[in-house]
Amino acid sequence: MSSALSFDAIRLPPECDRLRQEVRAFLAEEIAAGSYDPEEPGNDHGFSPEFSRKVGAKGWIGMTWPRHYGGHERSFLERYVVTEEFRIANAPVRLHFVADRQSGPVLLKYATEAVKQDVLPRICRGEVCFAIGMSEPGSGSDLFAAATRATRTKGGWLINGTKVWTSNAHHAHYLIGLFRTSPASKDNRRHGLTQFLVDMKTPGISVNPIYQMTGQHDFNEVVFQDAFMPDHHVLGEVDGAWKQATAELAYERSGPERFLETFYVLQELVRVLGSDPDVRGAEGLGRLVAQVHALRRMSVSVAGMLHAGKEPVVEAAIVKDVGTLWEQALPQRARDLAAFVEEGASNRATFEEQLRFATLIAPKLTIQGGTTEILRGIIARGLGLR
Amino acid sequence: MESTSLIAETASRLLRHHCDPQTLTSSVDAAWQGPAWAALERAGLPLAWVPEELGGAGVGIEDGFTLIGLAGRYALALPLTETLLAGWLLARGAIAPPAGALTCAPTRQGDKVVLASAGTLSGRLRAVPFAEAAKHLALIAEREDGNGHAIALIALADAQVVPGRSIAGDALNAVDLQAVRPITIKDAPEGVDAHSLLAMGAAARAMQMSGALAAILDIAVAYANERVAFARPIAKFQAVQHNLARLAGEAAAAMAAAGSAAEALASAPAAAPTASFADALLLEVAAAKIRVGEAAGVGAGIAHQVLGAIGFTREHVLHRFTQRLWAWRDDFDNESAWAVRLGARIAARGSDELWPLLASR
Numbered sequence: 084m085s086s087a088l089s090f091d092a093i094r095l096p097p098e099c100d101r102l103r104q105e106v107r108a109f110l111a112e113e114i115a116a117g118s119y120d121p122e123e124p125g126n127d128h129g130f131s132p133e134f135s136r137k138v139g140a141k142g143w144i145g146m147t148w149p150r151h152y153g154g155h156e157r158s159f160l161e162r163y164v165v166t167e168e169f170r171i172a173n174a175p176v177r178l179h180f181v182a183d184r185q186s187g188p189v190l191l192k193y194a195t196e197a198v199k200q201d202v203l204p205r206i207c208r209g210e211v212c213f214a215i216g217m218s219e220p221g222s223g224s225d226l227f228a229a230a231t232r233a234t235r236t237k238g239g240w241l242i243n244g245t246k247v248w249t250s251n252a253h254h255a256h257y258l259i260g261l262f263r264t265s266p267a268s269k270d271n272r273r274h275g276l277t278q279f280l281v282d283m284k285t286p287g288i289s290v291n292p293i294y295q296m297t298g299q300h301d302f303n304e305v306v307f308q309d310a311f312m313p314d315h316h317v318l319g320e321v322d323g324a325w326k327q328a329t330a331e332l333a334y335e336r337s338g339p340e341r342f343l344e345t346f347y348v349l350q351e352l353v354r355v356l357g358s359d360p361d362v363r364g365a366e367g368l369g370r371l372v373a374q375v376h377a378l379r380r381m382s383v384s385v386a387g388m389l390h391a392g393k394e395p396v397v398e399a400a401i402v403k404d405v406g407t408l409w410e411q412a413l414p415q416r417a418r419d420l421a422a423f424v425e426e427g428a429s430n431r432a433t434f435e436e437q438l439r440f441a442t443l444i445a446p447k448l449t450i451q452g453g454t455t456e457i458l459r460g461i462i463a464r465g466l467g468l469r
Numbered sequence: 470m471e472s473t474s475l476i477a478e479t480a481s482r483l484l485r486h487h488c489d490p491q492t493l494t495s496s497v498d499a500a501w502q503g504p505a506w507a508a509l510e511r512a513g514l515p516l517a518w519v520p521e522e523l524g525g526a527g528v529g530i531e532d533g534f535t536l537i538g539l540a541g542r543y544a545l546a547l548p549l550t551e552t553l554l555a556g557w558l559l560a561r562g563a564i565a566p567p568a569g570a571l572t573c574a575p576t577r578q579g580d581k582v583v584l585a586s587a588g589t590l591s592g593r594l595r596a597v598p599f600a601e602a603a604k605h606l607a608l609i610a611e612r613e614d615g616n617g618h619a620i621a622l623i624a625l626a627d628a629q630v631v632p633g634r635s636i637a638g639d640a641l642n643a644v645d646l647q648a649v650r651p652i653t654i655k656d657a658p659e660g661v662d663a664h665s666l667l668a669m670g671a672a673a674r675a676m677q678m679s680g681a682l683a684a685i686l687d688i689a690v691a692y693a694n695e696r697v698a699f700a701r702p703i704a705k706f707q708a709v710q711h712n713l714a715r716l717a718g719e720a721a722a723a724m725a726a727a728g729s730a731a732e733a734l735a736s737a738p739a740a741a742p743t744a745s746f747a748d749a750l751l752l753e754v755a756a757a758k759i760r761v762g763e764a765a766g767v768g769a770g771i772a773h774q775v776l777g778a779i780g781f782t783r784e785h786v787l788h789r790f791t792q793r794l795w796a797w798r799d800d801f802d803n804e805s806a807w808a809v810r811l812g813a814r815i816a817a818r819g820s821d822e823l824w825p826l827l828a829s830r
Binding site: 088090091092094103167168171346349350351353354356357358359360362364365366367368369370372373374375376377378379380381384397398401404405456458459460462463465466467468469 | 683686690693694704705707709710711713714715717718720721722724725726728729731732752753755756757759760763804805807808809810811812813815816817819820823824827828830
């Protein structure tokens with residue numbers, strides 16, 4: 084019921100302001116020093132070991148994790164600030180982003196003590212890149228159709244099969260994979276899948292690039308042929324991975340990266356429209372700014388609820404549904420609004436270049452990390468419709 | 470000073486008892502209005518934003534907004550929000566409001582009341598909600614000599630009130646003032662002008678609309694679970710589920726934007742909450758009115774689609790909400806007017822200032 088939907092007007096606390104200034108100063112220094120080019124479209128996908136190490140040294144990876152695993156025991160809201168400032172500055176966070184957002188928290192919850200002590204501090208230092216092995220050729224949105232097998236062998240498991248659309252796999256040191264350890268049971272088709280921590284150096288794993296229509300290389304095919312996983316790399320309950328997935332998803336779905344991925348188009352649009360736009364330009368701009376403000380307020384609200392220990396699963400799905408559709412539509416709206424701006428506008432070339440890139444990547448925004456259709460199913464369940 | 474939960478509890482109880490939308494939909498006349506208003510007045514709700522020393526309940530800004538959200542949840546067809554706003558405006562001029570329903574103006578950009586040196590007020594107000602139903606009007610006027618603003622209370626009997634209805638059938642009137650002598654008039658404090666009322670009113674309507682959106686989401690979800698077609702509840706059809714998920718998204722965006730604007734106004738300096746009309750406040754209020762207005766259009770459309778023909782009947786309760794959602798979009802300036810204002814300001818500040826402004830909220 085909607086009466087259960089909650090989006091309180093939560094503001095980031097004052098300590099976040101200080102942190103934000105620190106992050107901005109760091110990024111300004113990095114840009115000034117030429118460590119990356121913020122104007123280059125899609126630079127956020129940049130993989131930079133040097134940059135990630137500096138971010139780790141700043142204490143901005145694993146911010147919310149316990150100190151004895153290398154974390155910093157700061158609040159989830161502080162992490163939010165770092166994430167959004169890095170996103171806005173197109174910082175090259177590809178090496179550590181997935182590990183920080185998703186993989187680390189999974190390890191914290193389900194890995195053995197030895198694994199935690201080995202891997203988590205290295206994530207915090209910005210040294211380790213993670214990939215997520217969920218989709219397969221025959222299993223995309225329908226995760227529970229996964230067929231890549233893990234079979235018992237002495238001291239561990241042998242993995243055979245293929246994962247696909249695996250972002251970062253060509254860089255990754257580790258992958259957290261979902262593998263079939265038993266057939267689905269009659270009364271529960273979600274039964275029989277187990278999460279593993281996969282060391283990508285394991286013999287029997289090969290990574291094949293799949294180039295994207297943008298010309299970039301982001302995702303891959305990962306083939307397992309008798310790849311050996313030791314027992315202590317099982318994460319959580321054997322056959323029970325389905326119980327482990329849901330809570331983390333609220334973090335994954337509601338962050339600022341779910342509506343800010345094409346934000347640079349809006350910034351360039353403001354530039355191209357100039358300081359005194361006509362009524363059409365002003366109205367279009369006003370609406371876009373209102374929409375992104377509302378999204379950010381929704382997203383911060385969910386962050387606040389997570390911080391308070393609640394599980395706003397439906398609210399998080401709503402943020403991703405509305406947010407990804409907005410960031411996907413933004414290039415089209417910007418194109419319309421800039422249609423009559425004269426060719427001579429000072430940043431026209433930059434605008435066109437960024438618009439082209441954003442238009443090319445837009446289709447993936449409502450697919451990656453849970454499609455619009457899947458999200459709406461989750462929202463519908465939350466509303467009590469299924 | 471009551472706590473938020475107590476105010477919300479009192480208001481909910483009274484609204485449930487006197488203003489149940491289903492009961493009102495079946496009622497043949499407006500006889501419910503007298504007792505309902507009297508009950509709200511007895512509880513001190515219409516003058517919640519007036520300090521105790523001026524005869525009001527002295528409730529905080531945020532609690533008042535909670536009340537307004539509830540009025541929206543019940544599609545309340547009484548000038549509760551208007552009286553709250555009028556009381557708020559009069560309190561800025563330290564004017565004690567009279568008893569009874571009040572309304573306020575101007576509610577549209579470009580509408581203007583001029584205070585002549587002789588002390589009389591003149592101007593045309595295009596759309597004053599409930600002017601026919603209220604006895605008094607609180608307004609903000611510009612001095613003829615351009616020397617600041619004044620807050621005035623006038624008797625509507627002294628003005629020409631043109632009969633009119635909103636799309637929801639509630640009184641919405643043009644009001645002509647020709648050398649009207651006010652009952653009371655005071656200088657407006659520094660920084661309080663017609664924009665201050667527009668901002669407060671826009672945030673209030675946004676809150677009211679977000680309440681109505683939450684209500685139509687509930688109505689549509691309940692209906693989808695009850696209505697059987699092709700041998701199952703229509704809630705089981707994916708097309709219906711996805712429409713309702715979109716409605717939930719619109720309601721969520723509305724709640725977030727309206728709640729944020731209300732909180733922003735509530736935590737602005739107490740003397741004149743909208744005094745500086747600073748950029749952050751402009752962003753909050755404009756974004757609320759724009760985004761909630763957009764959600765009202767999309768959301769009402771989805772709710773009607775889910776309800777089908779029954780939702781299009783006079784006897785069904787849905788129209789009490791959807792028609793008001795459509796009507797309220799236009800009060801205190803519509804989405805387009807606020808978008809032009811916000812967009813122009815964003816452009817003038819320049820691209821580099823966009824993110825810092827958003828992040829400051």
